[in-house]
Structures are given as structure tokens and as C-alpha cells.
Amino acid sequence: MPELPEVETTRRKIEPLLKGRVIERIEHDAPHKYRNTEAAHGKRIKALTRRGKYLLLQLASADAEGDVPHELELIVHLGMTGGFRLEQGKHTRVTLHTDDGVLHFDDSRRFGKWAVVDPGEYASMPTLAAMGPEPLEEAFTEAAFVKAAATCGAVKVWLLSQKPVSGVGNIYADESLWLARIHPAQTKLNPAEAGRLYHAIREVMQGAVNAGGSSLGNGVGNYRQHDGLSGLFQHQHHAYGRENQPCERCGTEIRKIVLGQRGTHFCPQCQKLRE
DNA sequence: AACTTACCCTGAAAGC
């Protein structure tokens, strides 16, 4: 499932295909999921950025002579199974026609969403509007994180809210908590715990970005890069998807529970719930 | 305001 590292990998891969191109047409048959896309027709893609798990395509008038170019933002969320492909497939939901070719958006489970909005107008996407700082940027500070964590509820649910930090999803929440040796249901982290978690999140996210994200093909998710290549970070998972396998630190079997309606993997020995 | 729950959606896997 695409989290920050997978979305960032996607951004880097499609940037050379789309930057500077003019969108001729965005073709789909689900206006409820891909909103206002006709507003992007005829616009030039100036830049491709990312915020948390959202891709943001900055659009400007294709006509450089225009005195007041109307700038727009094309927001793409990959959902659970969304991704770009060079070839049309069985689950192609959107086709992006540019002056240089086509790119297809595949999304078997249809959780992905697109929308064209005025720049920064995220009222229709409350999670994006309330997004916390990027984990790999300076705005994500240990001091603020430690302070906020002191009053948090179940720490994994809190992380998944995207408010303390952006881009952390189910896989990287489990991995970060394993690395920091904190129980996923722990509330009100003390400063030592919160400090460990802060550094764990940065380490896990940086490692995953460097590896090109995680690819899971066995029914857990189907993230792939647009050219069909896999990321490699799944080989570095220590908790996620390792139910009943020995913890690589202590040998205790990894347990799986449900927390916040998400499968949650942790080591009951290394990650004890503290009262 | 913060937390909990249901829902969206479909393919793979498990169950029968």
C-alpha cells in the first residue's frame, strides 16, 4: 500500500515523463472519484511535488503569453492500489493524455482519488488540509513531536492520523514502533520513548525512500513502479507481515493484533505496554 | 475537540 516512500518513488519516476508537458485530456468514467479534471485540460505541468501520501501536480496555463495565467493543482492520492503504468491494463481507471503520450492510472480497488483545485484549496480533503510536517524535512522537530506525544492516545492510531507527521501508513508505523521498541497501543509517550520514535520514523522513512519503497505482491497490496519494477524495502521489514516469525532482536514470535481497524504487528517482548 | 465506527472497493486467499 503506497505510503510516503512509495508515493515519493512514484513522483520521481513520473516526473521526467510529465514535467513541462501539456495535459490534453484526462479520460475516466467516475467524476465522483476524479473531480473537476476537465479544468486541467490545456494546462502545462510546471512541477510535481508531494505532501505526505498525496501527489501534487502544479499546473499553469499552457500559453506562456497569457497575462494572468490561471494556476491550478492536480491532486492524486494512490489509495490502496493506485499506481501509474505505461500500458493500459485491466484495472486502468484514468488515462492522462499529454502532448508527449499517455500515462495510465491503475487502481484495482478504486480507493484512489484525483481532484483539480485552486492551489492550496484543500477544504475537500481534510486529511491533506491538516497534514503534519514531512518526516524528512526540518519542519519535523524532535521537540514538537515529543511534546505532542506526551498527551497522545494509542500511539499507532495517532501516527496514522497524519497529524503528528505526514506519510506514515500501516507498514511504516509498525516498523517504526518496532525499531523504537514501543507498544503500538501505548498512550502518552514519555520523552525517552518519543525521542526514540522520532528518530525511528526518520530512519525507517529514509531507508524506505532509498530502497524505492516496499512492494508486496501476495495479496497484501500490489504497489509497483510505473515500469513494473518493485521496491526493495519489504526485505527490510522487521515486524510488518512477520506474524509468528521470530523477532530479529530477541527471537520472540511477532504477534498480530487489530488496532484502529488495522492489522498491527509487534514483538510482545521488545515492545511491552507500559502502565 | 477527540475518539470510535462504518463504509468504500475488489482480488486473493481461505473455507466449505
Add this chain to the structure above:
DNA sequence: TGCTTTCAGGGTAAGT
């Protein structure tokens, strides 16, 4: 074998 049920989960809205 083939049908039915369960499971996976990011984000959103409604309910508490």
C-alpha cells in the same frame, strides 16, 4: 472443482 466467505486498508463521514 467451484462456490461462498473473509481479509487487506487510507481516508472520510457520521456517531459518541
